[in-house]
Amino acid sequence: MAEQADFALYFFTPMCLGCQQAMKLVDLADETLENTLIGKMDLNYVPELAEQWEITNVPVLLSFKDGELAEVSYKLGNLIDVYEFLKK
Numbered sequence: 895m896a897e898q899a900d901f902a903l904y905f906f907t908p909m910c911l912g913c914q915q916a917m918k919l920v921d922l923a924d925e926t927l928e929n930t931l932i933g934k935m936d937l938n939y940v941p942e943l944a945e946q947w948e949i950t951n952v953p954v955l956l957s958f959k960d961g962e963l964a965e966v967s968y969k970l971g972n973l974i975d976v977y978e979f980l981k982k
Contacts, residue, residue, distance in 0.1 A: 916953035916970035
């Protein structure tokens, strides 16, 4: 992903039920959005990224533009919210 300047990262934890539901929505949005690269990470394995990007909760989507963090969304309750966030 470092080679692609625009991408998104989805952070979750395995025991989080909301994360499991949100991951399904992220996957659906990913299927419909061409040219969108979405990575997924278990936050338990990368706590340094949580600190670096001030992640306070999961599930969360981070959007990167030109390789820099551009936007953060904790609003992952429905497909429209996820789709609109990723489309920006």
